[in-house]
Amino acid sequence: MTAEFLHKRSVPEVKAEPFYLPSGNEVDIFAQCHAQNLAVMLKGPTGCGKTRLVEHMAWRLGRPLITIPCHDDLAASDLIGRFLIRHDGTQWYDGPLTQAVREGAICYLDEIVEARQDTIVVLHALTDHRRILPIDKTGETVKAATGFQLVVSYNPGYQRMLKDLKPSTRQRFVAMDLDFPSARHELTIIREESGADYSTAHALVSLAHRIRALKDRGLAEVPSTRLLIATALLVEKGIPIREACYAGLISPLSDDESLVGAMRDLVDATFV
């Protein structure tokens, strides 16, 4: 049997500018990290804009973007690649990480804490001065092409007691803490993403702030900017605002009757 090596597959480019409204200096820090070959870690609650920031930066820096959602079944070979048997022999297929390393893409590992330690460890030689990816199965050592950057993200509030990154992994990244945007910024984002008018967006933002305050009363997940946009889109399509809030904002958050009741009361008080 012969072994062939397949390296070339085209990596998706981010063609149109993804809208991203910065809350602080995250765009500048990200760009500096890119210029200095530093890996980036984005921390923040679900729906706060981590993925959108990466998409925007890939466009801004003119780099292709490869996104890998992490889970506890993700093996090192899923990232690096594997030999596949074909009718005429065995062929090596690059995994998405190897592809990004060869082509100088931004490689975004989403929810990195979900990945197993033996998978995460393959990132180590890429995130220090070596910038290499050793591929044990082929004996090749791939040097990262110019423009390659590793970006990881996770939600620090979620399963923190169960899962954490090792210090030897954490200290290979420049980390940025993202959070929900300020009221003024969130209003602009909702309007931009949904086409909602000022008063609808304004009312949704004030409602979100009241619901987020319920965190102290046991609400595990508070409404994200993503949920506010979904609700605004329903309103834009003609769903009455209270019903849109029940379906788009309240129901996704909790099954607990008393919490749902408290949130519905807030909706009713906001839209009398």
Ligand SMILES: Nc1ncnc2c1ncn2[C@@H]1O[C@H](COP(=O)(O)OP(=O)(O)OP(=O)(O)O)[C@@H](O)[C@H]1O
């Ligand atoms: N700063 C921002 N500028 C523009 N859009 C934003 C911003 N923050 C959030 N959004 C909007 O909110 C949506 C959700 O954001 P995004 O998907 O980036 O969240 P996330 O932090 O990656 O969440 P998850 O942890 O669940 O993956 C985006 O699709 C976008 O519409």
Ligand SMILES: [Mg+2]
């Ligand atoms: Mg995301």
